[in-house]
Amino acid sequence: MTLDPVEYAILSQSVIAAAREMGAKLIRSAYSTILREARDGSAALLDADGGTVAQAELIPMQLGSIGRIFQPCAALYPKETLEEGDFLVINDPYSGGQHLQDVFFFHPIFFEGEVIGFAASVAHHLDLGGGSPGLNAGARDLYAEGLIIPPMKVNIHRDWHGGGFQRLLRANVRVPAQTMGDFDAQIAANNIGVLRIQELAARYGRAKVTATMAALQDYSERRMRAAIAEVPDGTYHGEAFLDDDGLGSGPLPVRAAVTIAGDSITVDFTGTAPQVGTNINAPFASVISASVSCLKAALTSPDIPFNDGSLRPITVTAPKGTLLNPNHPAPVRARMLSCSRAWNAVMQAVSQAAPEKVIAQGYDTTTAFCLSWLGPAGWSVYLEVYGGGYGAGIGNDGCDAVDNPLSNCSNTPVEAMDQDFSFFRVTDYTLRTDSGGVGARRGGTGFSRSYEILTEGALVSYYSDRFTGHSSGIFGGGPGASGKCEVLRDGQVISLTSKAAFNLLKGDVVTISLGGGGGYGAPAERPAALIQRDLEDGVISKELAEAWGK
Template sequence: MTVDPITLNIVGTALAAIPREMAANLRRAAFSSVVREARDYAVALVDPRGNVVSQAEAIPIMTAGISHAIAAVLAEIDPAALTGDDAILYNDPFRGGQHLQDIYLFTPIFHEGTLAGFAASVAHHVDIGGGEPGLTIKAREVYQEGIRLPGRPFSVSRDWHGGFVEQLFRLNVRVPDLVVGDLNAQFAANNVAAERLRELVARHGHELTAAVMDELQDYAERRLRDSIAEIPDGDYTAEEIIDASTWGGDRHHVRVAVRVRGSDLEVDFTGTDPQVPANLNCPFASTVSSVQSAIRGLLRDKDIPFNEGCNRPIRVSAPYGSILNPAAPAAVRARLTPASRAFDAVIRALAEALPDRVVATGYDTTSAAALSYLDPHSHQYEVVLEVLGGGWGAGAAGDGADALDNPISNCASAPVEALEIDYSHFRVTEFALIPGSGGDGRNRGGLGFVRTYEATRDGVTFSAYSDRHRYGARGLFGGGDGATGGLEVTRSDGTVQRLSHIDAVTLAAGERVSLRTGGGGGYGPPAERPAVRREADLRDGLIVNEPVKETPQ
């Protein structure tokens, strides 16, 4: 069916609006701070064949993830047997999922008995079982990280709302009200999508709506191909590293070759190190999302709508059994670290071809921290998850941004006030930029920050994973490296203990943990930075006389 441009614009705009309304409702209905405040979720509208049609602007690492997850689910069930009362919960990292905390909810949408599409939502849940509250840093296999959900339909009316599936969650997570509350927020978001899509199909019919869905994907593919064609043909390579000191090594390597041929682009991670017996493995869907985010960030066309059409011009491969495509039962909780290095490697590889569009490497590390407490009287847990970033790399256009989550995660820092209203087992005593932490250069790297938590009760557990505690973010075209991050605990007797980048510690009341994030790399030679800008930085307290550089461990 041919769709005229006016109808395409009207119906296409309505389809694009559905995920935006879903996202707003999910956030407002969420219970946990990681969803409500940090906004660690994504939503999409999917056509009856499982192709993403429209997606809200949310977490980039989940951009391609929804496509991979629903494709894996639909390959193993009979869509014709679904009913309007069915729902599917899914989180398998080895078949299209990300890590276990990211739970997908897919619900079929019917109008007058015909499948019109699927509502899709995914949110990061604060606890999903496993060996430790919120974050099992010592996991060597996925079984230690929590519940794995197989992606099979269940009856919402029978198995949720106090039924078997809801009770399965309540009995296997430490903070059931938060987890079930956030899942209910996903149901609410999906219900909004169902209502809006049914209204649209009632107005325009199944055939026209389906035709618009197809054309939107073709349109996105055409625009993406036009933008890729502007990149000079060639083969480009790069390498990034991950700190491996926690496991007795030096570093893990992420290696990439980017091949551009006309409007086709191939990204090959051959040469990347094998998977490791730790939680530092990245499921392939996350690797694909990292590549998509890097490529789209480098294109001139900045508002290409994301849908399945965007996956067609870009081919991604990573060796099976590698850190970017692990085999089960690898642990995958800290998958954002290798995913970020994949993102960095693609951008560094294309620096030669696109020097005016690339940016220096940022801290690009999500410092994930969990603070948990088991009340000895009520026997109830308090668990909070923090998602924190650092300085971004500088580019040709200006300095790097300060104190932001890494580009593929894009979460917000939860406000201190919101945390202290919701949780009573700790307080935040410091949250400040670190002067001089950005790499020097013609344009300065963004600054990292320090965030200090003080336990208010005995027995508070702090666990975290991060990276770049030994090797800072690299500058580009002569720019300096960013400062490294760090973790340290101050005990009640005043002694200070330095922690590893993946570590855990138990605190007594009054003891503090300081989490320091690093800065981004500089762009261009420092000698080319105008004196007036350097003086302004010094006056504003953004730099010190000597750049901050941490001593490697």
């Protein structure tokens, strides 16, 4: 169908707006702090074949490959077999998903008896069972990480609202009020997407809506190919390292060869470390998201919709049995750590071809930090995802105290924690002076947060990275500071490793400190006025300011 340009503009922006409304509905309907405050969830609209058309600007990692995550569901349950009330569910990393805590819901959009698209949402769920509340840092296989949901079809009338599937989920989670409330938020978000597309089809006709979905993906593909074509052809190499596997083996390399040929790109992760026995392995769907997100961020402008059209010019490969494509049943909960190093390796490779388009490494580490306690009323589980300092760019300093580019979560306000959790309190929350890398443009500053434990029997579990390593500067910029986690107990400091679980006592103070981003360009090129501003803002010390000024 040939679309009128005005109608196409109206319809395409309406579809994008609908996806954004779904994202807002998801967050505002959520029960847990990880979704309600940290915004660790996403929403999207797919066409009838599962191609991503539009998505809310939430978590790139969750949505960059959502069309591929949908395909195993469609293979078992073709759209022609679906009925009103059906929806599809998956979280299994080895059936196309990412990690178990990210559960994907796909609701078919019916119009005049036919499926014309799907409304999709995903949320990171606070607890899905497994060997430890919220986060099992010691998992040695997938089964220890939580409830595995293979691609399956659920009916809202039969299986939810007290039905079998809902009761199964409720029986396997430690905090059913928050977890089941967040599942309901996903359903509410998807219902909004279904309604908005049905309204557009009723007003403009099904043919124009489906044609717009296809045209929007084609538009993103054209813009993506045009951006790639501006970069010189060739094969460029990058690498980054994880500290260790949590068992003492490391550092672990992630290597990328980025080949640009005309208007297409191939990313090959041959040379990456073999899979390990701990949870830092990354399922392949996550690796696709990391690679495409990095390339889109570096080479294109923000106004290009991030949909399946953006993926068409890009091919990603990773050898089976490696960190970035493990064999079943390797645990994958901390897959963001390896994917962040994939991002770093691809960005380093791109810097050789298009140096003006890249940024320095940020702390680029998803620190999933969990405090849990079994009280008289049941489990209380607090989970937050931390970032650190962002990498500096050619025309800007790195942002201070933000999440990494793949995760994009918000910091949870202290007031929200005080409202929901009685077994700890936050006693300090501050930027880390001198943690950003020096350079013509300064790396973003990391931060720290301290928690005083108010009861006996609490547990801290977390995974992180760059406790021994650090973010690298670029083009002469300096590195950011490393991270750390410490427990203050009776005046003694207990230093923990980057991946740990530790039993806490009443009165303990746990401090998690996140590193800074790398600097961009030679430090001598930074104007004195900016160094003075940094000093006044408290992000650098007097000693560093004096040394930098010289």
